[in-house]
Amino acid sequence: MTLEYTRADFQTDQEVRWCPGCGDYTILASVQAFMADLGLEREKIVFVSGIGCSSRFPYYMNTYGMHSIHGRAPAIATGIAASRPDLSVWVVTGDGDALSIGGNHLIHSLRRNVNIKILLFNNQIYGLTKGQYSPTSEVGKATKSSPMGSIDYPFNPVSLALGAEASFVARTIDMDRTHTTEMLRRAHEHPGAAFMEIYQNCNVFNDKAFIELTGKQERDHNRIFLEHGKPIVFGPDSEKAVILDEGRARVVDRSEVAAEQILVHDEKAEDPSVAFALSRLSHGPHGPTPLGVLRDAPRTTYDGALQHQLVEAQAKRGPGELDRLIRSLGTWEVR
Amino acid sequence: MTLEYTRADFQTDQEVRWCPGCGDYTILASVQAFMADLGLEREKIVFVSGIGCSSRFPYYMNTYGMHSIHGRAPAIATGIAASRPDLSVWVVTGDGDALSIGGNHLIHSLRRNVNIKILLFNNQIYGLTKGQYSPTSEVGKATKSSPMGSIDYPFNPVSLALGAEASFVARTIDMDRTHTTEMLRRAHEHPGAAFMEIYQNCNVFNDKAFIELTGKQERDHNRIFLEHGKPIVFGPDSEKAVILDEGRARVVDRSEVAAEQILVHDEKAEDPSVAFALSRLSHGPHGPTPLGVLRDAPRTTYDGALQHQLVEAQAKRGPGELDRLIRSLGTWEVR
Amino acid sequence: MHSDERLRETLDKVVIRFAGDSGDGMQVAGNRFTDASASFGNDLATLPSFPAEIRAPAGTLPGVSSFQVQIADFDILTPGDEPDVLVAMNPAALKSNLHDLRRAGTIIVNTEAFEERNLHKAGYDSNPLTDGTLDGYNVIEVPMETLTKEAVKDSGVSGRDVLRSKNFFALGLLAWLFNRPLEPTLQWITKKFGKRPEVEAANSLALRAGYNFGFTTEAMKTTYEVKPAHLAPGTYTNITGNTALAWGLIAAGQCAKLPLFYGSYPITPASDILHELSRHKNFGVRTFQAEDEIAAVGSAIGAAFAGNLAATGSSGPGIALKSEGISLAFMMELPLIVVNVQRAGPSTGMPTKPEQADLLFSMYGRHGESPLPVLAISSPSDAFLATVEAARIALKYMTPVILLSDNHIANGSEPWRLPDLNQLPDISVPFAAANNGNGPFLPYYRDPDTFSRPWAIPGTPGLEHRLGGLEKEEVTGNVSYDEDNHQLMTDTRAWKVQNIANDIPPLEVEADEDAELLVIGWGSTYGSVRAAARRVRRRGLPLAVAHLRYLNPFPINLEQVLRSYRQVLVPELNTGQLSRLIRAEYLVATTGLNKVAGVPFRVSEIEDKIVEMIGS
Amino acid sequence: MHSDERLRETLDKVVIRFAGDSGDGMQVAGNRFTDASASFGNDLATLPSFPAEIRAPAGTLPGVSSFQVQIADFDILTPGDEPDVLVAMNPAALKSNLHDLRRAGTIIVNTEAFEERNLHKAGYDSNPLTDGTLDGYNVIEVPMETLTKEAVKDSGVSGRDVLRSKNFFALGLLAWLFNRPLEPTLQWITKKFGKRPEVEAANSLALRAGYNFGFTTEAMKTTYEVKPAHLAPGTYTNITGNTALAWGLIAAGQCAKLPLFYGSYPITPASDILHELSRHKNFGVRTFQAEDEIAAVGSAIGAAFAGNLAATGSSGPGIALKSEGISLAFMMELPLIVVNVQRAGPSTGMPTKPEQADLLFSMYGRHGESPLPVLAISSPSDAFLATVEAARIALKYMTPVILLSDNHIANGSEPWRLPDLNQLPDISVPFAAANNGNGPFLPYYRDPDTFSRPWAIPGTPGLEHRLGGLEKEEVTGNVSYDEDNHQLMTDTRAWKVQNIANDIPPLEVEADEDAELLVIGWGSTYGSVRAAARRVRRRGLPLAVAHLRYLNPFPINLEQVLRSYRQVLVPELNTGQLSRLIRAEYLVATTGLNKVAGVPFRVSEIEDKIVEMIGS
Numbered sequence A, B: 001m002t003l004e005y006t007r008a009d010f011q012t013d014q015e016v017r018w019c020p021g022c023g024d025y026t027i028l029a030s031v032q033a034f035m036a037d038l039g040l041e042r043e044k045i046v047f048v049s050g051i052g053c054s055s056r057f058p059y060y061m062n063t064y065g066m067h068s069i070h071g072r073a074p075a076i077a078t079g080i081a082a083s084r085p086d087l088s089v090w091v092v093t094g095d096g097d098a099l100s101i102g103g104n105h106l107i108h109s110l111r112r113n114v115n116i117k118i119l120l121f122n123n124q125i126y127g128l129t130k131g132q133y134s135p136t137s138e139v140g141k142a143t144k145s146s147p148m149g150s151i152d153y154p155f156n157p158v159s160l161a162l163g164a165e166a167s168f169v170a171r172t173i174d175m176d177r178t179h180t181t182e183m184l185r186r187a188h189e190h191p192g193a194a195f196m197e198i199y200q201n202c203n204v205f206n207d208k209a210f211i212e213l214t215g216k217q218e219r220d221h222n223r224i225f226l227e228h229g230k231p232i233v234f235g236p237d238s239e240k241a242v243i244l245d246e247g248r249a250r251v252v253d254r255s256e257v258a259a260e261q262i263l264v265h266d267e268k269a270e271d272p273s274v275a276f277a278l279s280r281l282s283h284g285p286h287g288p289t290p291l292g293v294l295r296d297a298p299r300t301t302y303d304g305a306l307q308h309q310l311v312e313a314q315a316k317r318g319p320g321e322l323d324r325l326i327r328s329l330g331t332w333e334v335r
Numbered sequence C, D: 001m002h003s004d005e006r007l008r009e010t011l012d013k014v015v016i017r018f019a020g021d022s023g024d025g026m027q028v029a030g031n032r033f034t035d036a037s038a039s040f041g042n043d044l045a046t047l048p049s050f051p052a053e054i055r056a057p058a059g060t061l062p063g064v065s066s067f068q069v070q071i072a073d074f075d076i077l078t079p080g081d082e083p084d085v086l087v088a089m090n091p092a093a094l095k096s097n098l099h100d101l102r103r104a105g106t107i108i109v110n111t112e113a114f115e116e117r118n119l120h121k122a123g124y125d126s127n128p129l130t131d132g133t134l135d136g137y138n139v140i141e142v143p144m145e146t147l148t149k150e151a152v153k154d155s156g157v158s159g160r161d162v163l164r165s166k167n168f169f170a171l172g173l174l175a176w177l178f179n180r181p182l183e184p185t186l187q188w189i190t191k192k193f194g195k196r197p198e199v200e201a202a203n204s205l206a207l208r209a210g211y212n213f214g215f216t217t218e219a220m221k222t223t224y225e226v227k228p229a230h231l232a233p234g235t236y237t238n239i240t241g242n243t244a245l246a247w248g249l250i251a252a253g254q255c256a257k258l259p260l261f262y263g264s265y266p267i268t269p270a271s272d273i274l275h276e277l278s279r280h281k282n283f284g285v286r287t288f289q290a291e292d293e294i295a296a297v298g299s300a301i302g303a304a305f306a307g308n309l310a311a312t313g314s315s316g317p318g319i320a321l322k323s324e325g326i327s328l329a330f331m332m333e334l335p336l337i338v339v340n341v342q343r344a345g346p347s348t349g350m351p352t353k354p355e356q357a358d359l360l361f362s363m364y365g366r367h368g369e370s371p372l373p374v375l376a377i378s379s380p381s382d383a384f385l386a387t388v389e390a391a392r393i394a395l396k397y398m399t400p401v402i403l404l405s406d407n408h409i410a411n412g413s414e415p416w417r418l419p420d421l422n423q424l425p426d427i428s429v430p431f432a433a434a435n436n437g438n439g440p441f442l443p444y445y446r447d448p449d450t451f452s453r454p455w456a457i458p459g460t461p462g463l464e465h466r467l468g469g470l471e472k473e474e475v476t477g478n479v480s481y482d483e484d485n486h487q488l489m490t491d492t493r494a495w496k497v498q499n500i501a502n503d504i505p506p507l508e509v510e511a512d513e514d515a516e517l518l519v520i521g522w523g524s525t526y527g528s529v530r531a532a533a534r535r536v537r538r539r540g541l542p543l544a545v546a547h548l549r550y551l552n553p554f555p556i557n558l559e560q561v562l563r564s565y566r567q568v569l570v571p572e573l574n575t576g577q578l579s580r581l582i583r584a585e586y587l588v589a590t591t592g593l594n595k596v597a598g599v600p601f602r603v604s605e606i607e608d609k610i611v612e613m614i615g616s
């Protein structure tokens, strides 16, 4: 059933409490508008988050929701999705929440391919705890807990997700509401776990971390929008291209290479190798950075398989009967 | 200082308690012999493990050791390595210990590049708890906890490690002591975190999981030994080769391709894309499976960087003086 | 078959322990003996003892596996303190079990295992069969390997596999010695090995050969008989605590008309609950083997939010990891059953051994003020109804509930008189269906009686709401940092749990008229306490006995009960945790009988203590 | 500068609260006022209050940030119950703080913030400045924005940034009102903003303008003076609990002659310890920001094994996650300091609010029998020595130690008389250097006095050994499943901790001769309890007061102290946790004064309770 909703239907009576200028506002607007547009019954939608600025999100979504504990949202969402295939389950998380304390649940929910949609708001900082470096902060970053610069080499969330057998991986950026909306739709349509990294500006503790992708000057030079079946070209005049060079993705001047040499994006590839190679184009992000759906290769979902086993078990053995169960180990009578 | 040791010097007075025929015995023998050969002072070596059959390992190594708690060995080893750069710190762990409960510490120690050597005994089962499926068990595996077959899609540990920014990734197999020894040496020589997957047969709960790599019939057809700088060929008569086909690794008949088409293994590549592509050749393992060093690309180590900051801080500000410290916020006198 | 003219002595009870190498099939032998005795009509109780978590090399002390069973013609309460009969399949089995045997007890030894190598592995310098070690015992030497080989030679089984049947040889011998019927075992063999006829044949042949060996040899002068017990009429099955608990969860799901969700990560000794539940998908049971205990409790919280009867189970180290999640469920006031099958701690401790040292941890193992209902199971068969009761409380009061079991209950077994399923309570609670407010739904608008908040599950139109771990405003459930609200919510949550005292039965006391001593226990000490009490009474000493199912809140009459006796004895397999709770709550002096040795109380330990106290 | 001829009243103490939007710089203003008062010689205590964890929109109630300081001419103990003066920078600040102000108190308002939009955001229907809300208060209306703009117009700062200096305007006004010198603040401004001369100029100009505004306007009839306090002679600094604790760790490392390792994961309100320590790498301090709290405690365990003074810190939810690791450290008997900066729970609770609800969690928050020493810090400056003492116990007894702080201590500040560093104890313990056995090294061969096991660190030849979480055999440390050994080790571990009672000072009691009531507290209630006691004594009522630094083991004289009084009052910011411990341990009746509202006690609450009890 598709319903007529407006964005307001997805707003709650709770005052939105992020710093003025925070990228979270933009993402919230995109998600609310997307949901209104999608027309899924509001009561069938669940937003689960952990702890962090980003994780306040559920309070502002007029759906079912849970602002849980730090890092555990994917595990909680797994319990919901595995037992309620009728629901649309979304996880909102941050780079600390998902990649630091919650890293294990993230990679396991991806490999299991549980039908949850994970929105990782990556601001490359711990916002809520007032600005320590995170697992996506760049080496050398000076923060409260790293006054001499961070010495932790950061994750590339897309690489990590691909290494963890994710069946859907996408990346977008807070400011680009159209693209964000498109990615949300794609995540929604993908059956199974969808991992979506959203670059999100924290203007208080890590302002302009994504300036290369958002700055008026830089952005057109650095946003590589991937489109399935299309050669990967970018730049203000589409003058740049991506090729595979001995298995590695490389940015070249389009003029330097033959048209056939340009990598044609295949998000459906079962083998994630090329998606992985693309993810290595940029770390941080610095310079040209792929945005869009890197991978969308459906396979059996966890909840689907579980449901299937329940049905099969019932078909084979009939619905469970308690009376038979408690006698199943053999009985004797005392008179 | 290199010392003269024999294998016996690394044995303890504790009776080794694995099931007869367990692959752990072979690995233990390889490690003890390797250590004796290496000649590092015994007291400079620390083995840290979690919980599992494999994790009993430290009890049998006459070095410093800790049989810690389930999944946490990489974190504990990080504390040792980060504070004691003079030690050689090894982690012994299982597929449950490292990839299930300990997944988060594993990926973080890899990305940080802490100078620890992680030996993951992968038997694709929970041995100690008597045979439940693990995060590396194949889909459909019937175990005590999955009587209708596991519905969890498994990790490929090498892919996961590469996705987690590992600077050294290798794979070997328990039965091949020579290769295991070589890999141990390489792990030891690599500055920083080394991740080494060892296929290990659990003859009680998951016998013959690696038969394709160990069976007399099959093994030569399926073991792809990687060597740096060499074209990747394998098979009883080296009749098979690996090529890159649009960024994906593919096995071909050597006769079908030109010699230059064969992929030349480059373990030093800074970009892990090709190593990742190689890791996708087999999942499980089934069919031709790469063994050897997939990646050995050193970068700054965590402990090195930390040490550097301590030295730099002292150089800049002099050794800490408590008296100055407690006055550093401004003082006043009361008389 | 019937016995020959040798002496046939009637006993009221006997304790038998099968001991051998982990590969010797002692658990099977013990279980078969148990089942045969059960269907014969004895009362019984069993205590298996596995080697510690890791497999030990064959023939060594850590490799010994044993199974103890007590059978009796009256209702017994424990697997017995001291075996009357020990079956020792090898030197290690003899060595590690001999000290438990009663004086002048019977030992059946597999003589052929007593050769040099095995003696050495067991740490014997000389052969105990010949060096006088066994003087004073009634030793029956049996060359079991030769006899088994001989017996099965036509079965089709060959090579080393032949010896695998020797546990059935031993079992046959015991069957003869105790006049047990062979049929149930033969049937079981057919059922179990029917698909491998040679194995079926070998085991059957060995069983009969053992029986016949007893019949024909002169080794034993007497056979024994334990008559059927006068148990309450009904249908019985023999059940372990883990199985009963798993079935209790399934039953609770049915009583609550909810699908069951069990999120868990394997751990000794709780794994079997996961195993058992995973076999019953046709009941709509969903099991989720999580990546760790944090995810296990997380998944269960999600499932509870989504409208399942949600449970999670583990043992000490895993429960520790669940602490933060349980605290979240407590704050969100979601129903959740948390099973803790206690094992000996701290840390990894002794995973295969029982202990009761997680009571205070259950009470206080969470940060902040977070009181939870805590229930304890007292015996294997008790696990079924105790679990249903835990579910009832969780659902009615919208709260996590801690359900305590332990290694002794989990793996021990006893006959269970099957309950009348029609008598199981209806524990269903309606989901919220209509908005209870004028504006948005009010998730913390409480029921005036139970103080429970409504359970509105996703999919219900108009009741969209958000829960979370931050302090909630009363009624609305919005985030609140208000001082008075925090005080109110803290008090309300505490009061809600305290109020459950009005919804549970008062503590029953089995008291003699002039009793001055109360013995009060909880959990798996039930059997040994009752058995000790029986013995004390047989001595003509008066006492009162009570057993707590509810550790939080306590039954409302507990204080009055405690104050009715001059002395209060609290036997516990810990350093005095229930004692501390009682003392803190009521300022009543208690005497602890405490043991932290990874083994249950011997009945005599409790008996002696009671007698000592009454005498004093 | 000196005051004009208007009234100059001398006060013995005054409580001032600065309140404004989080962006208004109230913490800076408060801290500057504090420092100026400190260097003037007043005693003081502060209580900052931050908005809840998330940034709230400007002008709203949740966005209010405040800073309270009490200054006095005698030694005070708390930041005060009721402010005498409230600086309210906007309507939200007024609304959320007005109810705390003492009757007829002074309110300094920034009138220009009281316009429609802000009033609405704060939830005011009409303007409180004009609708009578403030009747009975002494309201001083200041058009702070215009005045600040005017003042800084030549500074070089322009646009919206101009208004950023208005906190200095307010501060200048307060400086005039309380006759505080401007110099310390001016110096601080130069030091802090020297690199941005226009900001330096703006802030200095605003400060002076505020002062001059007071001087020239007719708004205030009286100025006040709080004379220097007669504090013990010495050098003082103003310090928060988190900083003192961090310094205490550094000091402990030096006293122990060990490098310090601190493994932690950020969490409110413990993060600042990590921040502070990470700044002092020149002391050889290694900080490790772990991926989670489990890794944090894990890394610290590794560091302890490797021979560091190892510590880990967190707050409730994070401590819950550390539970399993602490249990391992307990079993391996490694020295480890576990800092718990308590915040209001359960679950995420109210992260920025104080509470004392983790005492029982500290005692029993681990599976199995795992008693640990527990120490509590009683005030910000106390954190320094308390931490050194925690380290002493950890090292001497080879055990994890729980060190309790809370939000109130962590962020509150007070003057700290710098200790004589030469008087700090030598807490070093020698590493094991020689083999203590004939065969392999014996890691559980204990010291006969302390029952500590030897600390042999990697790198020491010949002492190679393995530790782990399985039960250990006494002496050898080998894995053991032996019954008697488990009992022995359980008892030994308990005894080792219990024995620390002989190595700590007896509880000091400040008792009046005919006192019949004992007030006993722990942790951050120290100040309010003492202040209440003072007031009660001023009424001529006798009482006894004691404060526990050691919660486990208790000081040996505690029982005798408790039994010396007819009544025992235990004020706690929880539902009665210390009470439960005392009752369970000694069967002594206690009366609890309990508050779980996320705020400290008001002195008057304790005073009233004492008076009520004495009267009864």
Ligand SMILES: Cc1ncc(C[n+]2csc(CCOP(=O)(O)OP(=O)(O)O)c2C)c(N)n1
Residues within 6 Å of the ligand: A051, A052, A053, A054, A055, A070, A093, A094, A095, A096, A097, A098, A121, A123, A125, A126, A127, A128, A129, A134, D265, D266, D267, D268, D293, D317, D318, D321
């Ligand atoms: C168990 C636990 N540990 C630590 C914290 C403190 N904490 C809350 S959010 C957070 C990190 C937030 O960073 P991120 O996930 O990137 O979210 P952001 O605020 O940047 O959106 C931390 C460390 C906590 N709430 N719970």
Ligand SMILES: Cc1ncc(C[n+]2csc(CCOP(=O)(O)OP(=O)(O)O)c2C)c(N)n1
Residues within 6 Å of the ligand: B051, B052, B053, B054, B055, B070, B093, B094, B095, B096, B097, B098, B121, B123, B125, B126, B127, B128, B129, B134, C265, C266, C267, C268, C293, C317, C318, C321
């Ligand atoms: C916190 C915790 N959870 C669960 C367990 C139980 N447990 C011990 S080992 C293990 C899995 C072992 O599997 P693996 O790491 O693959 O080791 P293997 O035995 O196969 O070598 C589990 C689940 C435990 N000891 N601690």
Ligand code: SF4
Residues within 6 Å of the ligand: A017, A018, A019, A021, A022, A023, A024, A053, A054, A123, A127, A128, A201, A202, A203, A204, A205, D055
């Ligand atoms: S701290 Fe950063 S991420 Fe958090 S609300 Fe403010 S701007 Fe957004």
Ligand code: SF4
Residues within 6 Å of the ligand: B017, B018, B019, B021, B022, B023, B024, B053, B054, B123, B127, B128, B201, B202, B203, B204, B205, C055
């Ligand atoms: S259970 Fe498997 S892994 Fe464990 S010791 Fe036995 S054979 Fe080895």
Ligand SMILES: [Mg+2]
Residues within 6 Å of the ligand: A052, A094, A095, A096, A121, A122, A123, A124, A125, A126, A127, A134
């Ligand atoms: Mg972030």
Ligand SMILES: [Mg+2]
Residues within 6 Å of the ligand: B052, B094, B095, B096, B121, B122, B123, B124, B125, B126, B127, B134
């Ligand atoms: Mg394994």
